[in-house]
Amino acid sequence: MVWEVNQRAGHPIVSGTHADIGICEGGQVDRYTAVEWCRTLIRSGFVQETVAQAPDQLGHLLGHRLLDGWTQHWVTSPQQEWEVLRLETLQGLAEAELQRGNAHKALVLADGAIRSDPLREGAWYTLLRALRATRNQATARQRFTELVARMEEDLGIRPMFTWDDLDFHANSVLGSTIGMSRAR
Numbered sequence: 315m316v317w318e319v320n321q322r323a324g325h326p327i328v329s330g331t332h333a334d335i336g337i338c339e340g341g342q343v344d345r346y347t348a349v350e351w352c353r354t355l356i357r358s359g360f361v362q363e364t365v366a367q368a369p370d371q372l373g374h375l376l377g378h379r380l381l382d383g384w385t386q387h388w389v390t391s392p393q394q395e396w397e398v399l400r401l402e403t404l405q406g407l408a409e410a411e412l413q414r415g416n417a418h419k420a421l422v423l424a425d426g427a428i429r430s431d432p433l434r435e436g437a438w439y440t441l442l443r444a445l446r447a448t449r450n451q452a453t454a455r456q457r458f459t460e461l462v463a464r465m466e467e468d469l470g471i472r473p474m475f476t477w478d479d480l481d482f483h484a485n486s487v488l489g490s491t492i493g494m495s496r497a498r
Contacts (some may be wrong), residue, residue: 348376352399360410376400376407376426401427401434408440417447433465435473442480454480 351368358364408423424441427434438461445454458477465471 352403355403360406376404401431405437412440412444417444420444439475
């Protein structure tokens with residue numbers, strides 16, 4: 315087991331014998347730090363001051379599942395907890411960045427959440443509005459059509475928002491970030 319953990323990590327993280335196992339000297343378990351930062355960000359409502367204080371490595375950690383591919387019983391609960399926090403944080407950060415006028419950053423964050431959970435409507439909503447805000451109308455329409463088809467096929471339902479909802483919000487984001495008024 316020790317060899318498998320170290321092999322997957324690419325460097326020594328744990329050491330010991332069957333009876334005694336522990337973190338190598340100088341090793342860190344980033345998951346605990348990342349979980350606490352995700353909780354802090356979610357509780358704060360992703361205010362800029364809190365986001366600015368988050369450690370740089372949090373962005374890297376948000377891009378990864380916890381021990382992906384491991385199915386041992388002792389790891390499934392922490393995997394599930396991390397996945398929920400990770401996706402909530404990606405989605406919240408994406409929305410916060412869009413509201414601050416950072417549509418390109420919002421695109422990356424929302425897309426990261428969607429890659430992990432293709433039916434996550436909140437992330438889709440932010441992604442599509444960010445596409446509209448970056449003047450990618452055709453791509454936004456194509457992705458919206460993709461979402462509608464997938465939800466109808468997989469779940470037999472439509473998204474909770476319509477294309478017109480995106481139009482209103484995209485124009486309000488555009489108007490607030492680059493001084494445009496909503497065209498009727």
